[in-house]
Amino acid sequence: MLERLREIEAETLKQLESIEDRGALHRLESATIGKKGEITGILRSIGQLPPEERPAVGQLANEVKRRLEAAFAEREEYLRQQELARSLESGAIDVTLPGRPVPTGRLHPITRTLREIYAIWAEMGFQIYRSREVEEDEVNFTLLNMPPHHPARDMWDTFYTTTEGVLLRTHTSPGQIHVMREYAPEPIRVILPGMVYRYEQITARSEIQFNQVEGLAVGHSIHMSDLKGTMAAFARRLYGADRRVRFRCSHFPFTEPSMEVDVECILCDGEGCNVCKHTGWLEIAGAGMVHPVVLKNGGYDPAVYSGFAFGMGVERITMLRHGIEDIRYFWGNDLRFLEQF
């Protein structure tokens, strides 16, 4: 019996050394130390042995059982490690692989320009006032000194809704009326940014929708010189301190006098190029002193109050700064364009 026990131990340990899968390991385990295993069988049959042999067999059987248990556990752990190493190697999970980049969105180039513009005007004390995009004909035109049938309306044809007298605003200027009516007779210093709409033939330089930033200052003793100084300060902050600025006479029904603001072409430094049509200058805004009729429509007495207003195109400014040659890219939703910013 003792001999057999030593044999089982030696044989099992030898087999264990070459066992490579856990199924075979478990089979060998139950054949030896399992419930129906040989060693378990020997332990159970000790009672049938002659009394003088019992202690020695019992002791050895228990020792062998404990040693084999330890050997099985050790081999099992070894196989587990092997399996893990194999699965890592075969690439089930390669923890060293760099992660897949999560696509992140970014700000639209127009949003970025708008934020820069807001920051400059904020420094000069202008607050943002949001005005509606769906507007009344009355506010978009009539209250801005363009009564029905006024020829200036032709410059700003737009999209009309099925409701009589309601349209998509053609410029941010109707916001002037809303802000004045809300704050009169307080002094005002605001910018009014947002989308405007025009019924136009779409080309590289004109779109049916684009952003403007309107500005309005109303108060006591506001003069043309304030407007010029303010526009020059803005242009230098946006385009660089040594940019030259010039003012040209112009006409808008809602300002008097009116002007266009030009900056020295930022692409050719005033030398003359395709973008500035060889003039050396780029138009950045329309502006002027608020017309007395408009002041009155806003609730201010033009004999006491005066003010200036301006309006600039945001896509225009962005095109110049990034050398973008077609305005249609902005709202065409082409990622190849948008991802460049």
Ligand code: PHE
């Ligand atoms: N609203 C004018 C336009 O869209 C721009 C402008 C605004 C001009 C304010 C003068 C004063 O062309």
